[in-house]
Amino acid sequence: xxxxxxxxxxxxxxxxxxxxxxxxxxxxxxxxxxxxxxxxxxxxxxxxxxxxxxxxxxxxxxxxxxxxxxxxxxxxxxxxxxxxxxxxxxxxxxxxxxxxxxxxxxxxxxxxxxxxxxxxxxxxxxxxxxxxxxxxxxxxxxxxxxxxxxxxxxxxxxxxxxxxxxxxxxxxxxxxxxxxxxxxxxxxxxxxxxxxxxxxxxxxxxxxxxxxxxxxxxxxxxxxxxxxxxxxxxxxxxxxxxxxxxxxxxxxxxxxxxxxxxxxxxxxxxxxxxxxxxxxxxxxxxxxxxxxxxxxxxxxxxxxxxxxxxxxxxxxxxxxxxxxxxxxxxxxxxxxxxxxxxxxxxxxxxxxxxxxxxxxxxxxxxxxxxxxx
Amino acid sequence: xxxxxxxxxxxxxxxxxxxxxxxxxxxxxxxxxxxxxxxxxxxxxxxxxxxxxxxxxxxxxxxxxxxxxxxxxxxxxxxxxxxxxxxxxxxxxxxxxxxxxxxxxxxxxxxxxxxxxxxxxxxxxxxxxxxxxxxxxxxxxxxxxxxxxxxxxxxxxxxxxxxxxxxxxxxxxxxxxxxxxxxxxxxxxxxxxxxxxxxxxxxxxxxxxxxxxxxxxxxxxxxxxxxxxxxxxxxxxxxxxxxxxxxxxxxxxxxxxxxxxxxxxxxxxxxxxxxxxxxxxxxxxxxxxxxxxxxxxxx
Numbered sequence: 190x191x192x193x194x195x196x197x198x199x200x201x202x203x204x205x206x207x208x209x210x211x212x213x214x215x216x217x218x219x220x221x222x223x224x225x226x227x228x229x230x231x232x233x234x235x236x237x238x239x240x241x242x243x244x245x246x247x248x249x250x251x252x253x254x255x256x257x258x259x260x261x262x263x264x265x266x267x268x269x270x271x272x273x274x275x276x277x278x279x280x281x282x283x284x285x286x287x288x289x290x291x292x293x294x295x296x297x298x299x300x301x302x303x304x305x306x307x308x309x310x311x312x313x314x315x316x317x318x319x320x321x322x323x324x325x326x327x328x329x330x331x332x333x334x335x336x337x338x339x340x341x342x343x344x345x346x347x348x349x350x351x352x353x354x355x356x357x358x359x360x361x362x363x364x365x366x367x368x369x370x371x372x373x374x375x376x377x378x379x380x381x382x383x384x385x386x387x388x389x390x391x392x393x394x395x396x397x398x399x400x401x402x403x404x405x406x407x408x409x410x411x412x413x414x415x416x417x418x419x420x421x422x423x424x425x426x427x428x429x430x431x432x433x434x435x436x437x438x439x440x441x442x443x444x445x446x447x448x449x450x451x452x453x454x455x456x457x458x459x460x461x462x463x464x465x466x467x468x469x470x471x472x473x474x475x476x477x478x479x480x481x482x483x484x485x486x487x488x489x490x491x492x493x494x495x496x497x498x499x500x501x502x503x504x505x506x507x508x509x510x511x512x513x514x515x516x517x518x519x520x521x522x523x524x525x526x527x528x529x530x531x532x533x534x535x536x537x538x539x540x541x542x543x544x545x546x547x548x549x550x551x552x553x554x555x556x557x558x559x560x561x562x
Numbered sequence: 563x564x565x566x567x568x569x570x571x572x573x574x575x576x577x578x579x580x581x582x583x584x585x586x587x588x589x590x591x592x593x594x595x596x597x598x599x600x601x602x603x604x605x606x607x608x609x610x611x612x613x614x615x616x617x618x619x620x621x622x623x624x625x626x627x628x629x630x631x632x633x634x635x636x637x638x639x640x641x642x643x644x645x646x647x648x649x650x651x652x653x654x655x656x657x658x659x660x661x662x663x664x665x666x667x668x669x670x671x672x673x674x675x676x677x678x679x680x681x682x683x684x685x686x687x688x689x690x691x692x693x694x695x696x697x698x699x700x701x702x703x704x705x706x707x708x709x710x711x712x713x714x715x716x717x718x719x720x721x722x723x724x725x726x727x728x729x730x731x732x733x734x735x736x737x738x739x740x741x742x743x744x745x746x747x748x749x750x751x752x753x754x755x756x757x758x759x760x761x762x763x764x765x766x767x768x769x770x771x772x773x774x775x776x777x778x779x780x781x782x783x784x785x786x787x788x789x790x791x792x793x794x795x796x797x798x799x800x801x802x803x804x805x806x807x808x809x810x811x812x813x814x815x816x817x818x819x820x821x822x823x824x825x826x827x828x829x830x831x832x833x834x835x836x837x838x839x840x841x842x843x844x845x846x847x848x849x850x851x852x853x854x855x856x857x858x859x860x861x
Contacts, residue, residue, distance in 0.1 A: 421731040427708045434706045
C-alpha cells in the first residue's frame, strides 16, 4: 500500500491534484525565471493570491470531511482556522524583535502601546518555530477535543450542534477583540517581517509559502481520503445516515465523531497557519460567524462528500470574489449571492455532481470494488 | 443455588467470537465484584464457567412481571427456548410480544422475575450493548440498513470484531472475514446484489440484508420482529426458507402476525395473551385450542 493508494478510484481527486501539481511547478517558474515585462510573467501578487486560495481549499476539505462524511454541519470551523493562524501570527510577531515601531526587543508593538511591562506567560516560547508549529495543530485540536467531547457525549446533533459551533466561534471573536486578552485586540497581529529568517516580502519567500500551501493541500487531501476510504470512513458515513443504528451494531459513535472532528480541526489549524504569513495579518475578524458560514457555502458549491469538490468550490468562489470585487465593486455581493442561488437551484450536488454524472455515464457497468482487497 | 452468579466470567470464558478487551474485562469484573451478594466470587476459577445449555434451553424467562402505569404488559410469564430451536410467538396486539423482546435485549427492565441466557448468564444484570455482545441479536420491525453503503459494506460494518476507533481505522478485511461475508450473502440470497447500494434494494431485500447484518454478529439467539410485514408472497416464501435454514445453528424467536407465514415455518408456536402464555405446542394443537380460537384465531 503506497501513499497514493487512497486516490484509487477517485478520478476527481486525481485530476484536482494533477492540476495543483502543474500549477505548483508552473507558477514559481513563471514568477522567478520569466522577467517582469514578459507577458508570461506571473506577478508575486498572483502567487500570494493563489497561495491564499490553496490554504482556503485545505480549510474547505476539512469542513467537507466532517460535513460530507460525518454529517456534522460545522458553522464554526473558521475558529480552528483562526486559532492556527494566531499561533503562527504569534511566532511572526516574536520574529520582528526590535524592528517594531517602538523598538522593544521582546514586546510586540501593541503590548508596548498598552504599556505592558512584560510578556504574558502564553507568549513565551513562541519565538521558537517548532513550538509555534506544534501549537498550530495542538491549540485547534485541543479546543475541538474538549468541545467535541462535551457535545458528542451528550448526543447533541443536527441543527443544535451547528448553532453551538456558531456560538463557539462568535464567543472566541468577542474574546479576541478584547485588548486584555493579549492578542492585539481588534488590530490583531500584523507588520510581520520574516519567517525562519527569510524576508516575508521577498519573491522567493512568497513562492516558498505558496509551495508549502500546495504541499499541505496535497498531503491533507490524501490523509482525509485515507480516512474516508478506511473502514472508519464507512462507519462515519453510517453515522451520517443512521446514527442510532450504527450505535446499535456496536460502534462508539461519540468516539468516532470525536476522532474525526479533532483531526479535521487540526488540519484547519494548518490551513490558518499557512494563510497568515501570506496575507500578512490575523485579526479577530477571522472568527466572524459569517466566515464559517461562507466556507460551508464553498463546500456546497463544490459538491459535498467528494473532498475534491471542496477544493474546486473554495478556489472558484474565492476567485469569483476577487474578480467581482475588482470588476463591480458595488455589485459584487449580489453577483456572489446570485452564484450561490443558481448553484443550489441547478446543481444540488455542486460542481462535482456534474463530473460525477458524466463519469457514471461513461462507465456504465457497475464498478467492481476490488480497491479494498 | 444462584444461577445469576458469574455472568461476567461466563462472558470471558466464551471466547469464541467475542473478544473482550482488557478494559471491558476489568469493568465487568469490577461490576461483578461490587455486587453485595457475591463478594468472594472473584476467587472462583473462570475455567469452570461457560454458557451452559446442557439442560436444553438457551433462554429461560421465569415469573416475569412488567407493568406500565398500572397496565400489566407482562403477567407471570414463563417462556423457554431450546438451543437451536426456531420458535414463533403470536398473539393479538398488546399481548406483550414486543415488551418481552425489549426485556430480553435490556431495553426495558422488568418489575420482577428472571431472565437467563443459558443457565448462568443473568440478562437482567447486563446493559444493552453487553447483551448484544454476548450473542443476542435483534431485528426491528422497520428495516434500517445503511442506504449509501453497498450490501457488502453493510455486512462488513456489522461484522463482529474490534469496533474501537483506531482498530477500525486500520482494519483490513482478512480472507476469512471475506469468506464469512460471502457465506452470509449466500444465506440471505443477495450474492448478486453485493455491490449494489442498499438504498436501491426492494423492501424484502432490505429485510434480508438486516437479518444478514444480524448474522454477521454471530448471535446465538436471534430475535426477529415481524419479518414479513409488507412482503410479497414470493418474498415471504424466501424469508421462510431463510429462517428455516438458520435453525440448528442459531436459536431463533420470530414474532409475527401473518398466520400463513407462521404455519409455513413453525415447529412450535407460543401464543401470548394479556402478557402471559395462553398456549404452546405445534401449529395444529394451538389452532385447535378453544381458548386460542376465542382470543385470536377465531376473529
